[in-house]
Amino acid sequence: MKRIFVYPYILWMSVFIVAPLLIVLWFSVTATAPDGTVFTFYHFTRFFAPAFEGQPFFQRIYIAVMTRSIRLAVVSTIVCFVLGYPLAYALAKFYSHRSFLLFLFMVPLWMNFLLRTYAWLTILEQNGVLNAVLSFLGLPTVDLLFTDTAVVIGMVYNFLPFMVLPIYTVLRDMDNSIIEAAQDLGANRVQVFLRVVFPMSMSGVISGLTMVFMPAVTTFVISNLLGGGQFILIGNLIERQFIHVGDWHFGSAMAIILIVIILFMMGLIKLIDRQPKEPDGATVERGTLY
Amino acid sequence: MIKKAYTVYMGLMLFFLYAPIAVLMIFSFNYSPSRNYWGGFSLRWYRDLFNDPHIPQALFNTLVIAVLSSLIATIIGTIAAMGINSLGRKTKSIIIGVTNLPVFNPEIVTGVSLMLLFVFGIRVLGFGEMGFATLLMAHVSFNVSYVILSVMPRLRRLDGNLFEAAMDLGAPPMRAFVQVVLPAIRPGIITGALLAFTLSVDDFIVSFFTIGPGVNNLSTLIFSMARRGINPRINALSTIIFIVVMILLYIINRRDSKKRKEHLA
Amino acid sequence: MKKFILGVALLVTLAISFTGCRGEEIRVFNWGNYMDESIFAEFRAQTGIRVRYSNFGSNEEMHTRVTGGGGAFDLIFPSDYMIERMIREELLLPINFDNIPNIRYIDERFFYLPFDPENRYSVPYKWGTLGILYNAVMVREIAGDIVVDSWDILWDERFAGNIFMYDSMRDSFTPPLKRLGYSLNTTDIDELTAARDMLIQQRPLVRAFLGDLVKDSMIGNEAALALVFSGCARFSMGHNSDLNYVVPREGSNIWFDSMVIPRGARNQAGAEAFINFLSSPEIALRNTLYTGFTTTNWATLEMLPDEIRNDPAFWPSDEVIGISEAFIHLGEFTAVWDRAWVEVLATR
Numbered sequence: 001m002k003r004i005f006v007y008p009y010i011l012w013m014s015v016f017i018v019a020p021l022l023i024v025l026w027f028s029v030t031a032t033a034p035d036g037t038v039f040t041f042y043h044f045t046r047f048f049a050p051a052f053e054g055q056p057f058f059q060r061i062y063i064a065v066m067t068r069s070i071r072l073a074v075v076s077t078i079v080c081f082v083l084g085y086p087l088a089y090a091l092a093k094f095y096s097h098r099s100f101l102l103f104l105f106m107v108p109l110w111m112n113f114l115l116r117t118y119a120w121l122t123i124l125e126q127n128g129v130l131n132a133v134l135s136f137l138g139l140p141t142v143d144l145l146f147t148d149t150a151v152v153i154g155m156v157y158n159f160l161p162f163m164v165l166p167i168y169t170v171l172r173d174m175d176n177s178i179i180e181a182a183q184d185l186g187a188n189r190v191q192v193f194l195r196v197v198f199p200m201s202m203s204g205v206i207s208g209l210t211m212v213f214m215p216a217v218t219t220f221v222i223s224n225l226l227g228g229g230q231f232i233l234i235g236n237l238i239e240r241q242f243i244h245v246g247d248w249h250f251g252s253a254m255a256i257i258l259i260v261i262i263l264f265m266m267g268l269i270k271l272i273d274r275q276p277k278e279p280d281g282a283t284v285e286r287g288t289l290y
Numbered sequence: 291m292i293k294k295a296y297t298v299y300m301g302l303m304l305f306f307l308y309a310p311i312a313v314l315m316i317f318s319f320n321y322s323p324s325r326n327y328w329g330g331f332s333l334r335w336y337r338d339l340f341n342d343p344h345i346p347q348a349l350f351n352t353l354v355i356a357v358l359s360s361l362i363a364t365i366i367g368t369i370a371a372m373g374i375n376s377l378g379r380k381t382k383s384i385i386i387g388v389t390n391l392p393v394f395n396p397e398i399v400t401g402v403s404l405m406l407l408f409v410f411g412i413r414v415l416g417f418g419e420m421g422f423a424t425l426l427m428a429h430v431s432f433n434v435s436y437v438i439l440s441v442m443p444r445l446r447r448l449d450g451n452l453f454e455a456a457m458d459l460g461a462p463p464m465r466a467f468v469q470v471v472l473p474a475i476r477p478g479i480i481t482g483a484l485l486a487f488t489l490s491v492d493d494f495i496v497s498f499f500t501i502g503p504g505v506n507n508l509s510t511l512i513f514s515m516a517r518r519g520i521n522p523r524i525n526a527l528s529t530i531i532f533i534v535v536m537i538l539l540y541i542i543n544r545r546d547s548k549k550r551k552e553h554l555a
Numbered sequence: 556m557k558k559f560i561l562g563v564a565l566l567v568t569l570a571i572s573f574t575g576c577r578g579e580e581i582r583v584f585n586w587g588n589y590m591d592e593s594i595f596a597e598f599r600a601q602t603g604i605r606v607r608y609s610n611f612g613s614n615e616e617m618h619t620r621v622t623g624g625g626g627a628f629d630l631i632f633p634s635d636y637m638i639e640r641m642i643r644e645e646l647l648l649p650i651n652f653d654n655i656p657n658i659r660y661i662d663e664r665f666f667y668l669p670f671d672p673e674n675r676y677s678v679p680y681k682w683g684t685l686g687i688l689y690n691a692v693m694v695r696e697i698a699g700d701i702v703v704d705s706w707d708i709l710w711d712e713r714f715a716g717n718i719f720m721y722d723s724m725r726d727s728f729t730p731p732l733k734r735l736g737y738s739l740n741t742t743d744i745d746e747l748t749a750a751r752d753m754l755i756q757q758r759p760l761v762r763a764f765l766g767d768l769v770k771d772s773m774i775g776n777e778a779a780l781a782l783v784f785s786g787c788a789r790f791s792m793g794h795n796s797d798l799n800y801v802v803p804r805e806g807s808n809i810w811f812d813s814m815v816i817p818r819g820a821r822n823q824a825g826a827e828a829f830i831n832f833l834s835s836p837e838i839a840l841r842n843t844l845y846t847g848f849t850t851t852n853w854a855t856l857e858m859l860p861d862e863i864r865n866d867p868a869f870w871p872s873d874e875v876i877g878i879s880e881a882f883i884h885l886g887e888f889t890a891v892w893d894r895a896w897v898e899v900l901a902t903r
Contacts, residue, residue: 003373005369005372008366008370009370009374009385010385012366012431017391020406024399090296097543101300104304105303106484107532108307113492114513116310118314119310119313122313122325123309165481165485169481210393218396218397218399252402255396259396
């Protein structure tokens with residue numbers, strides 16, 4: 001009888017998730033011709049087309065932008081993971097005021113996203129806060145703003161909490177008796193971590209990777225502000241088409257290409273995850289958040 | 291020893307997260323309207339903030355949208371999650387796959403596609419316009435997925451027979467839900483609601499596309515200012531918000547630890 | 556829990572009551588920070604009309620919002636080439652000038668401009684030029700006694716890492732096109748390609764492509780040279796006395812932002828009343844002092860102190876106006892420009 005709960009949701013889902021995507025798909029394969037709307041794959045071929053005969057694939061302008069976006073997103077995701085896992089572990093295992101500490105990591109997200117990113121400008125500038133501190137300490141100054149590094153810092157800063165949260169949740173709920181059992185069986189700390197704790201936290205890790213990679217690969221605000229408009233990413237391309245150029249068909253085609261690539265990357269991440277399947281076969285829930 | 295090392299690490303991370311906010315707060319006291327030039331200490335932006343015609347309205351919109359959208363999304367999401375949980379394997383995986391889409395989808399695509407949907411809907415219905423209502427719907431629609439994905443694992447862990455057993459023992463469905471199911475999935479619901487609230491407050495891209503004429507939330511207001519100069523009043527506002535949140539957090543934390551102590555005693 | 560529900564109920568009622576209180580109103584869509592918003596209260600006191608105000612960041616964004624549907628504005632402030640496009644797309648309503656007696660304060664030279672040849676759809680609001688904002692001290696340190704009067708300096712390798720370009724396609728293409736002696740509205744693929752290659756050649760020298768940020772960055776001595784609008788230049792110069800503004804001798808872009816009433820407006824009379832209000836010398840003066848952008852109102856100009864009137868960043872000489880060119884809508888060719896621009900940005 002609980003099944004009736006699902007029907008309203010299916011309706012909701014069709015209207016607010018499926019229908020909008022179908023509209024985007026529609027735009028991506030149509031064009032406005034003088035005599036009405038026509039079907040075409042022109043927008044897709046345009047994306048992959050070379051500028052001149054025999055231009056190497058990865059040097060083609062839109063492909064180059066795409067690969068750069070993916071590279072920066074992967075770097076940011078890895079940095080978030082390296083910084084975030086120990087943090088989640090510490091939060092879950094060592095402190096009594098866990099929820100308070102967790103809140104401390106969430107609060108920055110309630111300050112406006114644009115403002116937080118703007119604040120980094122003030123920090124990273126040539127005559128900014130960071131260099132003022134460095135020169136005060138007698139250290140050489142750095143010129144980070146408007147570089148790749150600044151974009152990565154901005155992404156890590158904005159998305160780190162999304163890595164910490166899911167990993168923390170999994171670690172917190174982990175049954176400590178399993179760890180104790182492993183210790184009783186003579187495993188040392190490193191072994192316990194590598195063989196027991198880490199594999200068991202895999203579902204959280206995967207949600208974390210997903211939740212960081214997604215926004216990182218599609219952002220256009222961070223690359224605009226901290227990259228000084230020089231690190232044009234796929235998100236910028238899509239935004240340009242919708243807002244500045246007004247070619248919604250090409251923009252939609254780019255969006256579809258991006259979605260396909262993201263689904264492919266998600267498939268890759270899933271391959272890493274070798275956790276045994278749940279008895280009810282709930283493998284689809286690997287992307288589980290909490 | 292290890293705990294100490296972790297504490298140091300945690301301190302560094304907190305510093306990393308809060309340094310930009312500190313900078314933002316310091317510059318709210320800057321007399322000069324510049325972002326990087328210190329013109330002396332002043333409270334002028336705080337005074338201006340109270341006379342500003344738009345910022346309070348934008349703040350109000352942001353908060354109302356965040357509270358309502360997370361509340362509605364939590365209700366829809368929790369009910370939907372229970373329904374989904376009772377489905378067979380195949381339908382379940384399809385529905386969860388679709389539910390995942392807004393999480394995977396580039397925000398900009400979500401924003402644009404919702405805008406197209408609303409425009410289309412308004413044309414078909416022949417009335418209404420983009421504004422507060424469409425913004426709310428847009429926020430609910432991306433929040434629902436996050437709630438469902440937070441509640442599902444809890445439900446999965448819950449013994450499905452528990453609910454039926456409670457009803458067999460004569461509990462009406464509502465009571466069986468409130469007394470048996472709800473406590474078990476509460477952590478999932480709370481994280482879902484919290485996440486929904488956070489995402490709503492933090493959202494810029496989806497709002498940007500689904501907001502209508504004459505309506506602004508903080509993100510869209512700040513973005514439109516950004517092109518020709520962010521007004522430091524916004525820094526002043528953020529400072530106030532930050533301090534209020536921190537005080538609330540402190541109070542809650544104190545009450546919690548007091549409770550915990552009473553509980554132990 | 557009960558308290559929580561009560562709180563939510565309260566919020567909902569508040570929200571409804573907030574959106575519910577409507578008298579006569581107009582919906583105004585303008586650039587961010589392009590008007591002293593405290594004048595709204597006075598307008599309401601005079602006419603009883605409430606101003607609902609929202610902002611856009613670029614002409615194209617505005618166009619997307621207005622044509623995307625979903626809601627109607629009563630008054631918009633697009634730039635020249637966008638007005639031309641909107642007239643062509645039949646998105647604008649003719650203005651009833653009988654409702655705008657203050658039009659007599661607007662300088663006649665801003666009427667019948669090429670983007671609105673019949674002068675039916677727009678009332679001039681602000682205008683200005685595009686030029687180079689430079690830090691005289693830094694320029695002297697880097698290149699000695701060089702005179703900044705040509706776009707060439709943006710290609711001078713001594714200024715590597717000391718140049719900010721503008722994060723906007725048409726404005727960034729202005730220096731190379733003028734340097735090559737081409738029109739800013741070229742639809743010739745070879746001319747465009749030459750300009751693009753010139754921008755690509757410039758890439759290693761450019762520190763960043765900035766939007767509004769350029770103002771703060773120049774005030775903070777972050778670079779020696781920047782491509783900026785005259786109004787932004789004035790703002791920056793007010794905070795850093797080392798800064799100067801010049802419109803290069805090869806010529807540049809002259810731009811106009813005007814007020815238009817879009818088709819579908821619900822309160823055309825209210826919008827016209829607001830145009831009239833904005834065109835009064837006192838209100839135009841307040842907006843001019845607030846934004847730093849040049850007014851189109853001759854009566855306001857006479858009220859300004861000499862130091863502002865004689866500032867070339869505020870009031871360009873007739874000579875500068877003579878060599879400047881306004882933007883025209885590029886039509887279908889926009890997509891070609893866009894690709895060239897993406898190629899400039901994506902080349903590292």
